[in-house]
Amino acid sequence: MGVALGASLSGAWIHRHHSDSTREISAAGLHCDSGIGAAKAHARSMVTASGGALGAPPITPINWTPKINDRKPPGPGSEGMTWIPGGEFWMGSQEDRMTDAKPWHRVYVDGYWMDKTAVTNEQFARFVKATGYVTVAERKPRAEDYPQAPPEKLVAGSVVFSPPDHPVELDSQFRWWSYVQGANWRHPEGPKSDVTDRMNHPVVHIAYEDALAYCKWAGKRLPTEAEFEFASRGGLDRKRYDWGDDFMPGGKHMANTFQGHFPDTNTGEDGYRGTAPVGSFPANGYGLFDMAGNVWEWTSDWYRPDYYQTLAANGEVAINPKGPADSLDPNEPGVQKRVQRGGSFLCTHQYCARYIAGGRGKGELDTGTNHLGFRCVRDGGQRVEKAEAARNTGWRP
Numbered sequence: 001m002g003v004a005l006g007a008s009l010s011g012a013w014i015h016r017h018h019s020d021s022t023r024e025i026s027a028a029g030l031h032c033d034s035g036i037g038a039a040k041a042h043a044r045s046m047v048t049a050s051g052g053a054l055g056a057p058p059i060t061p062i063n064w065t066p067k068i069n070d071r072k073p074p075g076p077g078s079e080g081m082t083w084i085p086g087g088e089f090w091m092g093s094q095e096d097r098m099t100d101a102k103p104w105h106r107v108y109v110d111g112y113w114m115d116k117t118a119v120t121n122e123q124f125a126r127f128v129k130a131t132g133y134v135t136v137a138e139r140k141p142r143a144e145d146y147p148q149a150p151p152e153k154l155v156a157g158s159v160v161f162s163p164p165d166h167p168v169e170l171d172s173q174f175r176w177w178s179y180v181q182g183a184n185w186r187h188p189e190g191p192k193s194d195v196t197d198r199m200n201h202p203v204v205h206i207a208y209e210d211a212l213a214y215c216k217w218a219g220k221r222l223p224t225e226a227e228f229e230f231a232s233r234g235g236l237d238r239k240r241y242d243w244g245d246d247f248m249p250g251g252k253h254m255a256n257t258f259q260g261h262f263p264d265t266n267t268g269e270d271g272y273r274g275t276a277p278v279g280s281f282p283a284n285g286y287g288l289f290d291m292a293g294n295v296w297e298w299t300s301d302w303y304r305p306d307y308y309q310t311l312a313a314n315g316e317v318a319i320n321p322k323g324p325a326d327s328l329d330p331n332e333p334g335v336q337k338r339v340q341r342g343g344s345f346l347c348t349h350q351y352c353a354r355y356i357a358g359g360r361g362k363g364e365l366d367t368g369t370n371h372l373g374f375r376c377v378r379d380g381g382q383r384v385e386k387a388e389a390a391r392n393t394g395w396r397p
Contacts, residue, residue: 066237074380077113082287084231086111090238091229092308093358100305101358105312107226108319114231115375117278117289118202121195127214136207136366137184158183158205159369163263176263188370200277202295202373208338208365211298211374220376225301226321228341234285242284242292242357255281255293257355258348292355295373296340302327303337303362337362344371
C-alpha cells in the first residue's frame with residue numbers, strides 16, 4: 001500500500017483534495033498516498049480539487065543485455081551493509097496499470113554499499129539517544145504554519161492503518177486510514193502501543209527529514225530510485241518480482257504482504273499481519289532483505305509520473321540518474337513528493353500490488369505512516385573510517 005505521511009501538517013494538507021475517493025477504482029495500480037492524505041486532512045478542513053493521471057506509451061525493450069560490474073567490493077564495508085556492484089540494467093515495469101513505472105529504460109549505476117535491512121527500531125533508538133532527535137510525528141504542529149486549522153486539531157500524531165471490521169467498497173480510503181494522536185515511531189498504532197517487543201522491526205512513521213537526519217548521523221545517505229531498483233532486482237533481468245516471475249515459488253511466501261480480503265481481513269498467511277522483524281523472508285541475489293514488502297522505503301528522488309518517459313526519450317543509457325529537478329503529482333498539484341519504493345505489508349493484488357519490481361510509491365516530505373521506513377547507502381569510494389568517525393562525533397541535528 002501506499003505512501004507516507006506524518007505528524008506535522010503541511011499547509012498543503014489543509015487544502016488536500018480527496019477526489020480519488022470518488023474516482024473509479026482500478027485495482028493493482030493504485031497509489032495509497034491519496035488515501036493517507038485524505039485521512040490526515042480529514043482531521044482538519046479541506047476543499048475538493050480535481051486530479052488526473054499521466055499515462056506512458058507501451059514499449060518493447062530492444063535486444064540489450066544488462067551488464068553487472070565486477071562484484072568485488074573496493075574495500076571493507078561497514079557492519080550490516082553489503083556491496084552492490086552496480087552496472088547497466090533495464091529499469092521500470094510493464095504492468096499495464098502502473099503507468100508511472102513505464103516505459104522500460106536503460107540505466108547505469110556505480111557500485112555502492114547498502115544496508116542489508118531497513119533501519120530498525122533498535123538502530124533508530126540509538127540515534128535518538130545519541131542526538132536527542134525528535135521526529136516530525138512527535139512535534140506539535142505550529143499554528144502559524146496551519147492558519148486554517150482549529151487550535152484543538154493541532155496535535156502531534158500520524159496516520160495509522162485502521163481496518164474496518166467488515167468488507168467495504170474500495171471507493172474511499174477514509175474507510176481504512178485514520179489520523180491518530182500520539183502515533184509515532186515509539187508508538188506505531190498510537191499511545192497504547194510501543195516497540196518494546198519490536199526492536200528488530202523496521203522503524204516506521206518516518207518523515208523524509210527524519211530519514212535524512214539519521215543518514216547524516218550514520219555517515220550515509222538515502223538511495224536514489226535507480227540505486228534502489230538495481231539493488232532490489234538482485235542481478236535478475238526484468239523479472240516481475242525481486243525473486244523471479246512466480247509470486248509464491250513452491251508455495252513459499254517471499255515477502256511480507258497482505259493476504260485475505262482487503263482492507264478488513266488480513267489472514268496473516270505469511271506469518272504477519274503488521275510489520276515483520278527484518279530478515280524474516282529470503283534475501284535477494286545481493287543479500288538484501290525485504291526490498292519488497294514489509295515497509296515502504298524513502299529514496300532521494302523527486303516524484304514525477306513522466307520521468308521515465310523523459311529518460312527513455314533520450315535513447316541513451318541514463319548514467320547515475322538522480323531523479324527529476326522538481327516534483328509533480330497530477331492528482332495533487334503543488335504537493336511536493338519524493339519517491340518511495342518496495343511496497344509494504346499492506347500491499348495486495350486487490351489494491352496496489354506495488355511490491356512488484358519496478359513499482360513506484362510517492363509521499364510528502366513531512367509525512368510518515370505505520371508502513372513507511374527507510375534504509376541507507378554509502379558511496380563505493382567513501383572511506384569507512386571517515387563515515388564511522390562522523391557517526392561518533394556526537395552530531396546533533
